[in-house]
Amino acid sequence: MSAVTTESPSRLSALYRSSRARVIVGFAVAAVLLFAVAPATLSTFRLGLLGKFLCLAMVAVGIGLAWGRGGMLTLGQGVFFGLGAYLMAMHLKLADAGPVEGSGGVPDFMMLYGSGEVPGWWEPFRSPVVTILAIAIVPAGLAALLGFAVFTRRVRGAYFAILSQALAAAFAILLIGQQATTGGTNGLNGFRSFFGYDLADPVNKRMLFFLAAGALLVMVAVARQLMVSRFGELLVAVRDQENRVRFLGYDPAQVKVVAYAVAAFMAAVGGALFVPIVGIISPADVGVVPSIGFLIGVAIGGRATLLGPVLGSIAVSWAQTSLSEAFPSGWIYAQGALFILVVAFLPGGLAELFTRWRRSRRGSVPDGGAPAPGDDGTSDGSRPGAARTGEPGSGDPTVEPQTAVDHDPATSGRTA
Amino acid sequence: MTPSRATTRLAPAAALVALALTLTACGARTATGDGAGAATSAAESCVDTSGDTVKIGFLNSLSGTMAISEQTVADSLALAAEEINADGGVLGKQLEIVQEDGQSEPTVFAEKAEKLITSDCVAAVFGGWTSASRKAMLPVFEAQDSLLFYPVQYEGLESSPNIFYTGATTNQQIVPALDYLKEQGVESIFLVGSDYVFPRTANKIINAYAEANGIEVLGEEYAPLGHTDFSTIVNKVKSAGADAVFNTLNGDSNVAFFKEYKNAGLGPDTMPVVSVSIAEEEVGGVGVENVEGQFTAWNYYQTIDSPENATFVEAFQAKYGADRVTSDPMEAAYTSLYLWKGMVEKAESFDVADVQEAADGVTFDAPEGSVTVNGDNHHIAKTALIGKIGPDGLIYTEWSSGEPIEPDPYLEGYDWAEGLS
Numbered sequence: 001m002s003a004v005t006t007e008s009p010s011r012l013s014a015l016y017r018s019s020r021a022r023v024i025v026g027f028a029v030a031a032v033l034l035f036a037v038a039p040a041t042l043s044t045f046r047l048g049l050l051g052k053f054l055c056l057a058m059v060a061v062g063i064g065l066a067w068g069r070g071g072m073l074t075l076g077q078g079v080f081f082g083l084g085a086y087l088m089a090m091h092l093k094l095a096d097a098g099p100v101e102g103s104g105g106v107p108d109f110m111m112l113y114g115s116g117e118v119p120g121w122w123e124p125f126r127s128p129v130v131t132i133l134a135i136a137i138v139p140a141g142l143a144a145l146l147g148f149a150v151f152t153r154r155v156r157g158a159y160f161a162i163l164s165q166a167l168a169a170a171f172a173i174l175l176i177g178q179q180a181t182t183g184g185t186n187g188l189n190g191f192r193s194f195f196g197y198d199l200a201d202p203v204n205k206r207m208l209f210f211l212a213a214g215a216l217l218v219m220v221a222v223a224r225q226l227m228v229s230r231f232g233e234l235l236v237a238v239r240d241q242e243n244r245v246r247f248l249g250y251d252p253a254q255v256k257v258v259a260y261a262v263a264a265f266m267a268a269v270g271g272a273l274f275v276p277i278v279g280i281i282s283p284a285d286v287g288v289v290p291s292i293g294f295l296i297g298v299a300i301g302g303r304a305t306l307l308g309p310v311l312g313s314i315a316v317s318w319a320q321t322s323l324s325e326a327f328p329s330g331w332i333y334a335q336g337a338l339f340i341l342v343v344a345f346l347p348g349g350l351a352e353l354f355t356r357w358r359r360s361r362r363g364s365v366p367d368g369g370a371p372a373p374g375d376d377g378t379s380d381g382s383r384p385g386a387a388r389t390g391e392p393g394s395g396d397p398t399v400e401p402q403t404a405v406d407h408d409p410a411t412s413g414r415t416a
Numbered sequence: 417m418t419p420s421r422a423t424t425r426l427a428p429a430a431a432l433v434a435l436a437l438t439l440t441a442c443g444a445r446t447a448t449g450d451g452a453g454a455a456t457s458a459a460e461s462c463v464d465t466s467g468d469t470v471k472i473g474f475l476n477s478l479s480g481t482m483a484i485s486e487q488t489v490a491d492s493l494a495l496a497a498e499e500i501n502a503d504g505g506v507l508g509k510q511l512e513i514v515q516e517d518g519q520s521e522p523t524v525f526a527e528k529a530e531k532l533i534t535s536d537c538v539a540a541v542f543g544g545w546t547s548a549s550r551k552a553m554l555p556v557f558e559a560q561d562s563l564l565f566y567p568v569q570y571e572g573l574e575s576s577p578n579i580f581y582t583g584a585t586t587n588q589q590i591v592p593a594l595d596y597l598k599e600q601g602v603e604s605i606f607l608v609g610s611d612y613v614f615p616r617t618a619n620k621i622i623n624a625y626a627e628a629n630g631i632e633v634l635g636e637e638y639a640p641l642g643h644t645d646f647s648t649i650v651n652k653v654k655s656a657g658a659d660a661v662f663n664t665l666n667g668d669s670n671v672a673f674f675k676e677y678k679n680a681g682l683g684p685d686t687m688p689v690v691s692v693s694i695a696e697e698e699v700g701g702v703g704v705e706n707v708e709g710q711f712t713a714w715n716y717y718q719t720i721d722s723p724e725n726a727t728f729v730e731a732f733q734a735k736y737g738a739d740r741v742t743s744d745p746m747e748a749a750y751t752s753l754y755l756w757k758g759m760v761e762k763a764e765s766f767d768v769a770d771v772q773e774a775a776d777g778v779t780f781d782a783p784e785g786s787v788t789v790n791g792d793n794h795h796i797a798k799t800a801l802i803g804k805i806g807p808d809g810l811i812y813t814e815w816s817s818g819e820p821i822e823p824d825p826y827l828e829g830y831d832w833a834e835g836l837s
Contacts, residue, residue, distance in 0.1 A: 044534070052527070179612075187551075190551070190554065190555040284523070285523055324517050
């Protein structure tokens with residue numbers, strides 16, 4: 001602790017500068033991989049598959065923020081993912097059906113299962129602008145509303161988890177029941193164009209992949225900024241000691257609502273891009289099972305780190321696909337075994353392995369000391385201190401106070 | 417300290433956003449440039465027929481809720497492939513099977529279908545079960561211009577040049593079942609179904625039929641897939657007092673429904689149930705004691721007395737065990753592989769366009785009887801059979817349409833069905 005408080009400003013800024021350099025290098029590497037290496041080496045099909053994984057990874061970034069940093073175990077991200085996806089799918093269906101004048105503008109499935117008329121609440125989504133705005137606003141707004149109602153009543157922990165899961169179940173049942181307007185269990189599929197671009201065209205498929213890759217990078221950047229900001233530290237403080245934060249004059253509910261809404265926004269964007277890339281959205285992609293599926297990658301990667309959720313999510317999706325291709329009848333056991341191993345031996349996720357290794361390498365160097373250049377925070381892309389504080393229940397007393405003293409007069413109060 | 421940090425911190429983020437936006441914009445611009453030209457060449461077949469083998473894909477759910485049903489289809493497909501290979505293959509080429517797991521999820525079906533077509537370069541794909549999985553795969557097969565053989569009875573109102581439907585459409589299963597009920601003097605029915613596309617569409621058709629034929633529909637109840645509490649629904653059925661129940665429940669729900677039905681004192685004598693999703697495979701799960709004497713509507717039963725069926729059942733049980741039963745979807749899958757073989761041999765080519773061209777009129781003496789491919793709608797002519805569940809758990813033919821019924825997925829030949837599609 002004394003190592004932290006007596007640290008000189010120059011060392012701090014040196015630390016910051018090196019971490020900044022690492023972040024830029026990290027992002028540059030990721031951008032080169034996604035924008036140059038992947039399109040050059042993968043077939044159109046594999047690139048589309050990677051695009052799908054990137055969409056799921058966007059949900060994971062949000063979960064990392066809400067669950068890893070904010071302690072909100074959200075078992076219902078499928079709702080926000082699904083909202084984004086269905087909003088996009090509705091627009092694509094209407095766009096494919098053509099204008100109202102002439103062809104009538106009724107999507108094919110409504111002719112089959114419905115009354116053959118477009119219901120009023122579908123009409124606004126003919127407009128691309130309304131659709132994009134709705135994708136940005138509706139899921140995040142719903143999350144804010146819900147979060148406000150739940151967190152101001154101090155519902156947390158398992159109760160919040162159950163509530164969010166029930167919401168996912170209800171959402172899926174609602175979609176199934178409204179076959180005439182939502183496509184029921186079939187969901188919405190068979191999209192031909194995306195804002196005027198032909199979806200069967202490999203060039204446009206690549207464009208969609210770039211869009212997803214760009215969106216994911218932006219989201220990771222936003223998540224990083226949030227994590228190292230004052231807000232990020234408050235969020236971690238709320239997760240670990242909600243009452244203390246409240247006694248210090250902050251409103252923990254507000255902090256949580258913001259994190260929850262941001263996570264919902266990310267899930268919605270992931271869902272909206274999932275639709276044109278995968279070509280189908282159905283209740284099977286938004287219910288309880290996929291909602292829990294989102295968590296698996298986050299938990300395996302390391303929920304409290306910046307890149308853990310993203311890399312974990314992509315790795316799990318990738319493993320799922322390649323294992324199921326190699327062992328069509330036995331792959332699911334491998335996934336189960338991996339999850340059990342991580343939960344039992346690495347509760348902080350695979351990122352914990354890395355942290356342990358770094359700690360053992362550093363040996364007796366006191367916490368908070370500037371790491372030598374190249375002594376790598378790159379795996380989490382943020383300052384080493386922040387990464388460590390992020391691990392819930394790490395129980396390392398020398399770690400937690402550091403960030404608090406570092407930035408936040410309010411929380412530092414408890415350690416000073 | 418704080419202000420300077422805030423400004424420096426914004427710089428990399430801004431740079432990244434700019435970078436990402438520029439790069440995505442590049443992609444868009446390329447697409448505008450040559451998008452239209454490239455679209456036509458999107459589906460270039462990569463099927464390799466130069467060697468001694470040809471690849472085909474089997475796509476069934478081997479995990480998830482549908483695995484219990486779809487595994488049986490995968491088994492009978494494997495049997496058909498083995499038989500065909502032992503018999504010299506197709507056009508002299510041995511079949512090489514690529515099996516994929518659809519995981520009971522529509523998105524995975526779409527993904528694996530694309531993988532089979534573009535990475536494995538299979539000549540045709542066999543599989544799928546739920547309507548959702550078929551709807552998810554349809555755009556993939558159309559975009560890649562490949563072939564899917566779908567082996568399960570379904571709700572009709574669909575046809576695609578890239579799909580061959582070897583299960584029954586509605587006029588080969590549901591309509592004959594209604595004809596049978598009408599023939600038996602049934603004047604009122606109650607509809608019970610799982611809440612998904614097939615039951616809802618089937619009930620829409622049943623309602624139209626009932627209205628035109630003076631049958632009263634006394635109620636229409638849906639339970640979510642996997643639902644197991646049927647006391648409310650059975651009470652409604654009982655108090656409605658219909659002459660018969662039309663059951664489109666799927667999966668586990670049937671166990672709970674029939675147990676509750678029996679507990680309520682209802683049975684085949686008081687209020688018979690006609691089911692369209694209970695085959696030999698499911699009878700064991702539901703419990704013979706609960707469904708004995710009830711009716712089913714299919715196109716194949718294990719008890720069919722024909723040399724083709726005897727060979728099929730014997731071969732299946734020899735490969736997988738004497739305790740295994742054969743059911744309609746399994747038989748339709750087995751038949752689908754032989755029909756594809758017939759089409760390829762007629763076309764003397766594995767090429768999709770040639771196979772489509774040759775499809776019309778291809779016949780096969782299937783275990784269910786002779787079936788013929790309709791080249792217009794890619795369904796097959798099948799004989800409808802109403803069966804009664806026996807005490808041994810097998811189903812015995814009670815009524816037969818006598819001859820194969822021509823497929824009519826859009827029910828165009830039925831006046832009462834006008835406006836359904």
